[in-house]
Amino acid sequence: MTTMIQMHNVSWVRGARAILHDITWEVNEGEHWAILGLNGSGKTSLLNIITGYQYPTRGEVEVLGYRFGRASLPEMRRHIGFVSSALDQFHDTLQTETVEDVVVSGKFATIGLYDAITGEDRDKAEALMESFRLQAVKGKRYATLSQGEKRKTLIARALMADPALLILDEPTVGLDLWAREQMLSLIAPIAARPCHVLYVTHYIEEIVEPITHVLLLRDGRVAAAGRKEDVLTDERLSEAFQLNIRVHWEDGRPWVSVRR
Incomplete structure (x- = not known):
């Protein structure tokens, strides 16, 4: 089985404060993970390490076969x-x-766009837009789109390069209930591609059926990691949050209520 992400005893320290503590975690081929935890x-620090924008203070990291310290992170x-909402910094250009x-x-x-575009590129973009139900906004400026349409456009953009790993960092923030469910319905076709999903959220009910595993963080440590049915229990969630x-399941999707 191919390992997509492997972390062993990873810690990250900023100044005098330890943000991540001894993270040991593995994502294997065919798995799609949700990452949960309080603010x-x-x-965020974990995502920055996975994408190579932050180097661990201690520990070993390998992502998509690229071992940190030995491989080219820009290539990775x-x-x-x-x-992510981090793309908002490019708002004026978009x-x-x-x-x-x-x-x-x-x-x-x-x-x-600063490079030459081929007809094949345009055809691929058209196919992605169709997959994400964006045909109705073809030719429109990004500025005129609804929040849900903007989010779908950015996901289609991320898939244009056929990534082996797709990170969705709180993609439903700011969406109403209808737009949120439309967004969540896209995870199944994404997971059906040769692409592994990391879905970061605060909301447990967003862990839809195609997501197979959950990493639960608390205070910079792994509180639990594994198949979602094993991690999303009353006891573990109550401790972490x-x-x-109380958790109940409907159609492979967890829902929670808070008992007073």
């Missing part, structure tokens, strides 16, 4: 798709682009 639990990043140009730019991992939580 400050270490989710070419195989990772990333959708606003002026058409939807299809935003999608095509994913081939080059750029915001804006410091609330009296």
Whole structure:
């Protein structure tokens, strides 16, 4: 079995403060993971390490066969798709682009188009737009889209380069209930590709059926990691979220209530 992500005793220290403590975690081929935890639990720092933008203070990391300290991290990043609110920093450039140009730019991992585009590139972007139900906004400026349409456009953009790993960092933030469910319905076709999903969220009910495993963080440590049915228990979630939580399952999807 191919290992997609492997971390062994990974810690990260910022100044005098330890943010991550002895993280040992493995993602194998065919697995799709959700990453859960309270604010400050270490989710963002973990993503920064996975994408090679932050180097661990201690420990060993290998992502997609690239071992940190021995391999080219910029080369590794070419195989990772990333959708996050961090892309908002490119807001001014994105606003002026058409939807299809935003999608095509994913081939080059750029915001804006600066390279020659082939007919094959356009055809691939069209197919992705169709897959993500974006045909109705073809030719429109990104600035005119709804929040849900913008999020789908960015996911299509991330898939343009056929990444082996797709990181969705809280992709439903700011969406209403209908748009959220539309977004979550896209995870199944993404998971059906030769692409492994890391889905970062605060909301347990967003762990839809195609997501197979959960990494639960608390205070920069692994509270639990494994198949979602084993991790998403009343006891483990209550401890991690410091609330009296009860979990029930419907159609392979967990829902929680808080007991007073």
